[in-house]
Amino acid sequence: MLKVEGLEVRYGRLTALRGVSLHVERGETVCLIGPNGAGKSTLFACIAGGVSATHGSVTLDGKRIAGRRPEQIARSGLSLVPEGRNIFKTLTVEENLRLGAFMAKDRESIQARLDEVMAHFPRLAERFRSSAGSLSGGEQQMLAIGRALMTGPRIMLVDEPSLGLAPKIVDQVYEILMSLRDEKALTLLINEQSSKRALRHANRIYVLRSGEMRLEGRAEDLQDGEAVMRAYFGFDERREVGEAAQ
Amino acid sequence: MSDARSAAVAFLRAAWTPAALVAALLAVVVVASALGAEGGQVAITEMLIRVVVVIGIYVFAGNSGILSFGHIGFMCIGAYAAGWAACDPEWKGLMLTGLPAFLAEHRYPMPVAVLGSAALGGVAATLFGMAITRLSGIAASIATFAFLVIVNSVYANWDTVTAGTSSMVGIPAVVGPWTSLLFAAIAIVVAYLFQISGYGLMLRASRDDAVAAASSGVDIRRLRLIAFGVSGAIVGAAGGVYAHFLGILTTDTFYLDLTFITIAMLIIGGIGSLTGAVVGVLFITLVIEVLRALEAGVTIGGAAIALPHGAQEVGLGVLMALVLIFRPQGIMGGQEVPSPFPPAGSGRLRAGRIPESENGKFVEPVR
Amino acid sequence: MITFLQNVLDALSLGSLYALTALGIGLIFGVLKLINFAHGDFITFGAYALIIPSSADVAQVLVGGWSWELLIPTVCIAVIAIALASDYLVFRPLRGASPPTLMAASFALSYVIQNAIMVIYGARPKSVNLWPVLGDQTHVGPLTIPNLNLVTIAVTLALMVGMTIVLRRTSVGIQMRAAAEDFRMARYLGVRADLVIGLAFVISGALAAVAALLLVAQTGSLTQTMGQPIALFAFIATVVGGMGSLAGAVVGGFVIGAIVIMFQAYLPPDLRAFRDAFAFAFVILVLVAKPSGLLRAKGLVERV
Numbered sequence: 001m002l003k004v005e006g007l008e009v010r011y012g013r014l015t016a017l018r019g020v021s022l023h024v025e026r027g028e029t030v031c032l033i034g035p036n037g038a039g040k041s042t043l044f045a046c047i048a049g050g051v052s053a054t055h056g057s058v059t060l061d062g063k064r065i066a067g068r069r070p071e072q073i074a075r076s077g078l079s080l081v082p083e084g085r086n087i088f089k090t091l092t093v094e095e096n097l098r099l100g101a102f103m104a105k106d107r108e109s110i111q112a113r114l115d116e117v118m119a120h121f122p123r124l125a126e127r128f129r130s131s132a133g134s135l136s137g138g139e140q141q142m143l144a145i146g147r148a149l150m151t152g153p154r155i156m157l158v159d160e161p162s163l164g165l166a167p168k169i170v171d172q173v174y175e176i177l178m179s180l181r182d183e184k185a186l187t188l189l190i191n192e193q194s195s196k197r198a199l200r201h202a203n204r205i206y207v208l209r210s211g212e213m214r215l216e217g218r219a220e221d222l223q224d225g226e227a228v229m230r231a232y233f234g235f236d237e238r239r240e241v242g243e244a245a246q
Numbered sequence: 247m248s249d250a251r252s253a254a255v256a257f258l259r260a261a262w263t264p265a266a267l268v269a270a271l272l273a274v275v276v277v278a279s280a281l282g283a284e285g286g287q288v289a290i291t292e293m294l295i296r297v298v299v300v301i302g303i304y305v306f307a308g309n310s311g312i313l314s315f316g317h318i319g320f321m322c323i324g325a326y327a328a329g330w331a332a333c334d335p336e337w338k339g340l341m342l343t344g345l346p347a348f349l350a351e352h353r354y355p356m357p358v359a360v361l362g363s364a365a366l367g368g369v370a371a372t373l374f375g376m377a378i379t380r381l382s383g384i385a386a387s388i389a390t391f392a393f394l395v396i397v398n399s400v401y402a403n404w405d406t407v408t409a410g411t412s413s414m415v416g417i418p419a420v421v422g423p424w425t426s427l428l429f430a431a432i433a434i435v436v437a438y439l440f441q442i443s444g445y446g447l448m449l450r451a452s453r454d455d456a457v458a459a460a461s462s463g464v465d466i467r468r469l470r471l472i473a474f475g476v477s478g479a480i481v482g483a484a485g486g487v488y489a490h491f492l493g494i495l496t497t498d499t500f501y502l503d504l505t506f507i508t509i510a511m512l513i514i515g516g517i518g519s520l521t522g523a524v525v526g527v528l529f530i531t532l533v534i535e536v537l538r539a540l541e542a543g544v545t546i547g548g549a550a551i552a553l554p555h556g557a558q559e560v561g562l563g564v565l566m567a568l569v570l571i572f573r574p575q576g577i578m579g580g581q582e583v584p585s586p587f588p589p590a591g592s593g594r595l596r597a598g599r600i601p602e603s604e605n606g607k608f609v610e611p612v613r
Numbered sequence: 614m615i616t617f618l619q620n621v622l623d624a625l626s627l628g629s630l631y632a633l634t635a636l637g638i639g640l641i642f643g644v645l646k647l648i649n650f651a652h653g654d655f656i657t658f659g660a661y662a663l664i665i666p667s668s669a670d671v672a673q674v675l676v677g678g679w680s681w682e683l684l685i686p687t688v689c690i691a692v693i694a695i696a697l698a699s700d701y702l703v704f705r706p707l708r709g710a711s712p713p714t715l716m717a718a719s720f721a722l723s724y725v726i727q728n729a730i731m732v733i734y735g736a737r738p739k740s741v742n743l744w745p746v747l748g749d750q751t752h753v754g755p756l757t758i759p760n761l762n763l764v765t766i767a768v769t770l771a772l773m774v775g776m777t778i779v780l781r782r783t784s785v786g787i788q789m790r791a792a793a794e795d796f797r798m799a800r801y802l803g804v805r806a807d808l809v810i811g812l813a814f815v816i817s818g819a820l821a822a823v824a825a826l827l828l829v830a831q832t833g834s835l836t837q838t839m840g841q842p843i844a845l846f847a848f849i850a851t852v853v854g855g856m857g858s859l860a861g862a863v864v865g866g867f868v869i870g871a872i873v874i875m876f877q878a879y880l881p882p883d884l885r886a887f888r889d890a891f892a893f894a895f896v897i898l899v900l901v902a903k904p905s906g907l908l909r910a911k912g913l914v915e916r917v
Contacts, residue, residue, distance in 0.1 A: 050797055068891045074803035086798040090858075095787050100802050151803055313713040315720075377901050384712040388648065388852055389900050392893040395845060399893070403886035502841075506724050513717055556731035563725035570718045571706040 001026045001187055002047070002078070002155055003245035007056035007066075009039070009046050016042045018211045019056070024155065029181055029188040031198035031219075035232060041083045043208065044159045048080035049073040060155070079153035083191070085144040089133030092162045093124055096132050096143055102151030117146040120176055138169035145176065155187040156180075162193065165244045174201060195228050207231040260587070264438040266583040267524050268431045272298065274528065275423045276426030287423055293531040294426035295488050297524055298433040300511045304523035305437050306473045307512065309446055311453035315505055316390030317376075317525065319397035320478040322500035323370050324363035324485025326401060326408055329495050331359035334416045342414075356420055360429075360486035367482015368475050376475035379467045391576030394505060402497040412496075419493030429487050433480050437520055445472055467509025507534075510566040521583050529577060537561050614784030615755050620878045624764035628870025629769035630824055633855070636776070637820035639862030642851060643793025644813045646712045650719040652821060653844025654726035655692050655699075660835050661730055662691040663743065668735030676735030682742070689801060689822040693725070696818030700810065730837050735840070738836045743829045765827050772823065773863060776816075780859070785812065793859060797838045849896040892894065 002024040004197050017039045024030045030196050034040050043052045047058055047154045049070035058066040065073050074080075079100075097117060118125040121142045127135060132143060141161060148156055158177065162170040178201060180186045190197045198205055199219050203242040207215035207228060215231035258265065271294065278290045303317045330338070330345055331354040338350050354362070374551055378389045402406045408414065440446045449469040452459035497612060507530070515526020543552035569576060634652065641649045663684075665673040676687050703722050707715055747761040780786035785808070789897065792799040792809040800806055821840075850869045854861025869892065876888040884891075 048801055050801065056848035066744065069806065070797070071803050071805050074801055079786045082798065086795055088794050088798070090794050091787065091790060095790075098784070099787055099791050099799070099804070147802065313717060315716075377897055378900055384646070384648070384716070385900050387713050387716055389850075389897050392849065392896045392900075393891045396890045396897075400887060400891040401889075506720060509717060509720065554732045555736065556728040559728035560725050560732060563721045563723075565723070565727065566721040567703050567718055570710070570714060571703075572723065574710065574714060 001028075001061055002189065002214050003019050003057075003058050003059045004043075004047065007043070007046060007058065008054045009042055009051055010054050010093060014045045016211055017046070017053075020211070020213050020215065021056075022206050022216070024187060024189050025121070027181075027185050027188055028048075028203045029190065029201060030206065031202035032189065032191045032206045032208060033193065033195050033228070033232065034214075036193075038208045040208055041159055044080060044082070044189075045156055046080065046205040047073075074087050074123050074151055076155040077152070079148040079151045079156045081144045081148045081156065081158045081161070083163060085140050086222070087132045087143050087147070089131070091132055091142060092129055093127050093135070094129060096147050097124070097150050101152075102146040113150050113152065117149050118190050120149075121146050121178065137165050141165060141169075141173055145173070149180070150173075153186070155189065158188065158190045160193065162197070170197070170213070177201075195225065195232060199223060199225065199228070209234065224233065257307075262585045263520060263582045264431075264434045266585075267434050267521060270524070270528075271427055271430055275427050278301065279423065289531070289535060290423045291421060291426045291491055292525060294423065294430045295421075295484055295491060296511065296525045296531070297430040297488065297506060298426075298484035299435045299481055299508050300515075300523045300527050301430075301520065302477050302482075302484055303508060303512055304517070304520060305440055305477035305480060306470075307477075308519065308523065309441060309449045309453065309468050310475050310515050312386050312470070313509070313517075314390040315387060315509065316393035316397075317481045317502050318505045318508065319394045319479065320367040320371055320481040321485035321488065321504070322386065322397050322401055324367040324487040325495055325500065326414065326485075327363045327366040327482070328356075328359040328486035328489040329414045329417050330407075331362050332417045332490065333414065337416050341409050342407055344404075356418065356425075356490050359490070360483050363486025363489075364479045364483035367485065368479030371478020372471065372475040375471045375478070379470040379474060394501070398497055398501050401500075408497070414495040415493070417489050417493050417495070419491060421487055421491040426487060426491065429483065433484070434520065434524070436476070436480060437523075440473070440476055443519060444468070445469055449473055471554045507562070510562060512576075514566060514569045514576055516578035516580055518575060518580030519578050519582050521579065522576050522578035525577055530565075533565065534558060534562065587599030616638060616697035616878075618756060620874055622756070622758060622762055622766075624871040625867070626765045626870075627874055628867035629765045630827060631841060631847050631850050631870050632866025633820050633824045633827075634843050635768055635850035635862040635866040635869075636773075636859060637817040637824075638844070638847055639854070639856070639859055640789075640793070640813045640817050642856050643859065644789070644796060645704065645715065647710070647715040647719060648848070648856075649817075650716065650815070650844070650846070651699060651723040651726060653840035653842075654723045654730075655696055655818060655821035656825045656828065656840030656843060657835075657837060658695050658726060658840075659688050659692040659822040660741075660829045660839060661734060662688050662825075663741055663829065664734075664739065664835070666733050668733070670735070670737055670739075672739035672741055674741060681757045685822075685826065688826060689819045693815050693818035693826065694759035696814040697811065697822070700814045713744055727837050734835075734837075734889065736837070738834050740834045741829055742833055743826070747830050761827075761830055764830075768823065768827065772820070776859075789813065790859070846892070849893060852896050853899050861893075 003022045004023070007017055007020040008015065020043060020202055022032070022038070032040055032043070046053050047063070047065075049068055049072070053066055056066065057064060060076055060078055061074075062078070065076065065078070088099070091099070097114060098110070100111055123139055123144055124146055127139065132140070135143060145158065145161070158245060161173050161177070165173065172195070177188060177190070181188055188200070190198070192203070195205075199222060202219045204216070204218050205228065206213060209232065215227060217227070275290060275294075278286045299317070299321055302320075303314060306317075307313050330342070330349045333342075333353070335351055335353055338345055342350065342578060374393055378386045378393075379390055403410055441450075448459065448464050452464055452466045452469060473584075484501070492499070511526040511530045512523055513526070515524065516522025537558035538552065540551065540553045541555060541558055545548055545551075573579070634639050634656070637655075638649055638652050641647050641652075663674060663676050665675045667673060669686055676684055679687070704715065704716055707718055710718075747759075747764055751758050751760055751763065780790055788799065789803045789809055789812060791802075792804055796806070799809070824843065825840070828843065829835065832839070846869050847866060850865035851862045852865070853868055854863070854865025872892055872895065873888060876891055877885060880888065880891075
């Protein structure tokens with residue numbers, strides 16, 4: 001469904017991504033893991049059209065989307081939940097959600113989507129008319145996901161859903177993501193710091209480090225974690241693996 | 247013999263950029279004098295003073311990457327400082343009743359007056375710099391602009407010290423092409439020394455990557471403040487020289503139009519290098535003179551063509567917009583004069599421009 | 614007490630003009646991170662649209678002589694046209710450039726418009742008598758209120774209410790508010806950049822046109838730099854209100870209006886002349902003490 005090939009992104013003299021390739025098939029949940037500064041968020045932003053690539057191609061259902069504007073990519077069914085969530089704090093919860101839905105023309109389908117999102121996020125229904133800036137971190141994350149859902153995506157890219165959230169809240173967020181996958185057959189590409197969590201939820205895993213793809217594999221083949229850790233930290237720091245991996 | 251030769255090469259290698267720039271300006275003055283045009287002397291002098299101004303702005307903007315819209319305020323401060331020092335004491339006693347005795351009762355020669363201009367410009371810049379160096383990119387640019395308005399408003403209304411909106415008259419108009427060339431040369435040398443000094447190099451590093459510079463222990467604020475002070479002093483001195491060129495001062499001279507022209511010169515020449523600053527002044531002066539001549543009217547093949555009044559300014563504005571769109575690094579693209587001597591070590595300065603990043607946080611392009 | 618009320622009315626009237634202008638500047642800044650120096654020249658352009666282009670000393674009124682139902686839309690269309698043309702020719706090619714580059718470009722644009730007006734209309738100021746009825750005064754008890762002040766305040770309030778409804782209730786309004794807060798995120802959700810930017814310039818142009826008409830009715834004269842002072846004050850109003858906050862721009866406009874009038878009324882006579890200097894010093898103070906503006910905590914904070 002989503003196919004990235006030989007992607008290269010540069011900021012000035014700094015190369016953030018070097019020949020990165022990945023693919024996500026319909027209905028799959030794929031996790032991208034890697035240390036801070038590996039280029040994961042850049043990769044997501046680049047797929048969603050926010051950052052331009054110097055080389056490589058991105059296709060969605062066989063159609064080239066690299067080089068297209070972010071709004072065009074959003075309209076072709078790819079939705080990004082960015083790192084840090086970026087909810088519109090000066091807007092209400094309702095306005096945040098409706099913003100995701102103006103692509104749908106008629107009121108009924110917007111209302112239908114709203115109802116569906118509310119069903120998944122009862123907490124948002126309670127805070128429907130309050131300012132989004134007043135939400136807690138977990139609520140903001142749910143709003144960001146709900147808002148992305150409102151665009152009616154076929155594939156959703158979730159960048160660091162656990163960032164800055166308590167473990168219990170993170171579990172809730174994943175629970176919702178997994179129920180969306182099961183009920184709506186939503187295809188997911190998730191950027192996750194914790195390899196443990198990634199291994200638990202994903203069908204397949206990619207490891208990105210220093211702008212290069214180090215490992216790709218099916219989650220069930222990688223359950224012992226050894227290979228992931230090696231790719232994550234590089235070969236030299238294997239001894240630190242014990243402390244750093246949770 | 248070969249020792250002397252290699253010493254000469256070593257000197258030229260180190261001093262190539264300022265030497266070449268001064269030589270270029272010298273050539274312009276010599277050629278203009280040889281042509282002997284009546285208005286040419288005035289135009290050349292004004293151009294050389296603008297070289298000083300634009301270099302002054304460059305010392306801050308070029309090295310720090312923060313565009314300043316307020317430097318003409320320092321020029322105003324410098325010019326009036328020179329006026330206070332150099333006006334006829336009799337007139338001062340009559341008109342400028344608010345001046346302290348050491349200014350009101352004495353008259354100082356031009357070099358002393360210009361030194362005073364530089365000092366006052368430098369002090370004002372350092373004080374104001376303490377405020378603006380706390381700010382980043384766009385906020386700093388806004389603050390510099392507010393500074394310009396403040397200086398203009400104060401000097402236009404402080405009647406007992408500046409003669410307000412009427413003019414300050416009677417400053418000896420002693421500056422011609424050669425004197426202004428001397429000041430331009432001094433400005434070039436000072437700016438170059440600053441740029442290759444430890445401060446200058448660190449500041450340029452912070453311009454290119456603020457995060458990396460900060461994490462390597464560079465105190466960016468202090469560096470910016472130093473650059474701001476030096477640049478205010480240079481522009482202040484330029485104001486003093488300009489006062490001794492005009493002989494008469496009004497605050498209107500030092501406001502938006504001059505701000506626009508000098509910024510256009512810096513951006514069109516290339517904000518990232520000293521050569522860019524100088525080339526920008528030369529090029530824009532040429533453009534202005536050509537347009538001015540066209541406004542006055544020329545005869546080509548029997549047909550008289552005259553552009554309407556104001557066409558010169560329109561042309562300049564369009565040119566600046568075109569440069570920003572199609573060549574944002576300016577004519578020189580951040581490079582200094584190409585040197586015939588192989589650069590020693592890694593002394594070559596990298597291309598600079600108004601950076602796309604603010605404090606090293608990359609601003610991704612919106613397409 | 615009477616003088617104070619009189620001053621309050623003056624402050625509201627001046628603040629209205631600043632608020633209209635600040636909103637126009639704030640909208641563009643919100644979406645494009647562009648500080649549009651040329652906004653004052655949009656105002657000037659709107660004023661000159663009232664007369665027949667000629668460099669003659671005496672202004673020949675054309676649009677300015679029409680009835681207001683025709684006059685106002687015509688001037689609005691003229692200013693909207695130049696605003697959109699500016700975007701198309703200057704700012705669109707610079708999408709993605711840094712804010713200082715954009716600021717420099719708008720400076721160039723301002724210089725071009727100002728001098729182009731001089732080329733077309735000549736350098737001398739012209740007098741235009743627009744809506745003389747507004748020059749009358751209304752007496753309310755002991756207060757003497759120029760009609761123009763009342764109209765200025767009423768028009769501004771009406772426009773603010775209208776803008777609020779558009780921004781709160783319509784889909785395109787919500788998109789604009791979202792874009793002003795975080796343009797990139799809005800685009801990730803499918804908000805079309807062209808639409809939002811175009812609309813921002815349309816509204817900004819219309820606001821400049823209204824400001825132009827109010828200004829001409831007030832001063833009765835046209836000069837090439839007539840829009841500049843208002844734009845400068847509006848510009849600091851947006852800073853005071855917090856750049857990127859639309860409500861902040863409006864409030865900032867009224868705050869600056871109040872400051873200017875109250876400085877004028879209550880500063881010791883010796884210091885009154887320095888009113889503008891105090892106002893701009895206040896801006897620097899705000900920038901240094903609270904870079905995010907007095908109203909909202911977002912935007913210009915130093916992020917090293």
